[in-house]
Each structure stands twice: as C-alpha cells, then as structure tokens.
Amino acid sequence: MSKDKSLENLAQKGAWISILAYLLMSTIKLSIGFFGHSEGLWADGLNNSTDIIASIAVLIGLKISVKPPDEDHLYGHTRAETVASLVAAFIMMTVGISVIAQAFQSLVDKGTEEPSLMTAIAAAFSALFMFGIYKYNKQLSIKTNNASLFAVAKDNLSDALVSIGALVGIIGTWIGINWLDTVAAIIVGFIICKTAWSIFFDASHSLTDGFDQELLVSIKGTIASTPGVLYTCDLKGRMHGNEVLIEATIQVNKSLNVIDSHNISDHVEHQLLEKHGIQHALIHVEPYL
Incomplete structure (x- = not known):
C-alpha cells in the first residue's frame, strides 16, 4: 500500500511541532511554577513533559506507517498510526487521573505561598499558544486524514484547557477563593480523561475492525x-x-x-x-x- 509522501511529511511535521511546543512550554512552566510558587503551573509543566512522550509515540507510529509492505505485513504498516493513538490515549488518561489525584491531595495539604504575577502570565500565554498549536494540528489531521495526528491535536486542546485551569486557580488564590484552584484542577482532569477515552474508543474500534x-x-x-x-x-x-x-x-x-x-x-x-x-x-x- 503506497501513501502520499507529501501528506505523511505534513503529518510528521505536526508531530514535531507538538514535541517542540511541549519542550518549550514544559521548560517555561516548570521553572516559573517552581520559582513563582504555583503548584498548578508546576503540575501543568509536568503534564507537558508527559505529552512529549505521547507525541514521540505518535511520531514513531507515523514513521513506521510509511514503511512499504513486506513478507510479514502484506497490507503495509499503516495500523501503526492507530496503535500510536492508543499509546497517546493511555498517557493522557494517566495524566488526567494524576491531575485529579493531585487536586484532591491539595485539599489535605495546601500550599500557603501566593503565586507571583509571572505565573498567571505564563499560564495565559501557554493557553493561547497551545490553542494555536491545536488549530494547526487539527487542520493538518483533516488534510492528511491522519487519526494519530488528530489525537495529538486533541491533546493540544486538553493542554490549553489545563493552562486555563491553572490560571483560574492562580487568580482564585489572589482573591481569597483558595478552593477554586482545586475545583478547576478536578474539572480539567476530567476533561483530559474524557478526551483520552474518546481517542481510546476510536482507536480500539478501528483495531477490532469496527466500521462506520x-x-x-x-x-x-x-x-x-x-x-x-x-x-x-x-x-x-x-x-x-x-x-x-x-x-x-x-x-x-x-x-x-x-x-x-x-x-x-x-x-x-x-x-x-x-x-x-x-x-x-x-x-x-x-x-x-
């Protein structure tokens, strides 16, 4: 099975852009979150670090999928894209559950230091930046008809939402509504889990020969x-x-x-x-x- 190389190159470009974006965002948020005393922004940075692993999994899947048929894969290797989507879904689900667990833990052990202004700026910038990456990768996934890249785009959107949740929590701390940080984190965690489940369902449905x-x-x-x-x-x-x-x-x-x-x-x-x-x-x- 031959595939349009130009479309595959576009799909791989989208995966690379996500990896570079996550490297940039995780570095910014981990450093500012630590020095600016924001647990939410720090957790958001850890989230982006795990996203790097998911994006690399998708990129590997894209690389494998363009290999021509061989004696062991007479239909080619295109299902590697779907397997990569599953890997991304599992990582996203792990992150979502982790975000929810950390939010409940904060009810027991809540930090007392107030986040700095820079943490809010970083969270707002991250939300806008990742939403732009989401729009770009979504358009690429539609153009290339690539399921694993669409999974990456959904993950980009989830990351934008996580940053919004971190921003809400920071602002809530400033105005004295300390529990708002926890509520926002729980909501965002469930959004991530829902997105992961959607990707998992689509990928598993395809791998078990489900059809529209x-x-x-x-x-x-x-x-x-x-x-x-x-x-x-x-x-x-x-x-x-x-x-x-x-x-x-x-x-x-x-x-x-x-x-x-x-x-x-x-x-x-x-x-x-x-x-x-x-x-x-x-x-x-x-x-x-």
Missing part, C-alpha cells in the same frame, strides 16, 4: 448504482490506519463473459475511488440467478 455503518451504506449505494451490477451482497469494510479496505460480492447478468464481468468490477472500483477515495477494494463477481 453510515459510510458502509453509502458505499453499498455507490456499488449498487454502478451499471451492470444487479445485486450487491456480502459487503464488508475495515480501517487500516487511515485507509479504507472494502470487500464486496456483486452479481451480474449470468450471460456475460469473463471480460465483460471483469470490466464491471473495474468500474465499481473506479466509482469507489472517485466518490469515496477508496483505493483498496476487492470485488468478487458472481452470476445473478
């Missing part, structure tokens, strides 16, 4: 409307990374010869490519009785 039923109905309609196809049966679809694999049995006029029947199957494959972008379809022809 609405898309399958649309594909069946395309096949059935192809001239020469009298009946469509035994239609199956699966995802292989970001590629769609289709298997279908069509019935044609039993009086047609092999060449004419084959031409109809070729026409079906052309229609699937033109209308749905499906490059890999296995069409079996049977006589209509």
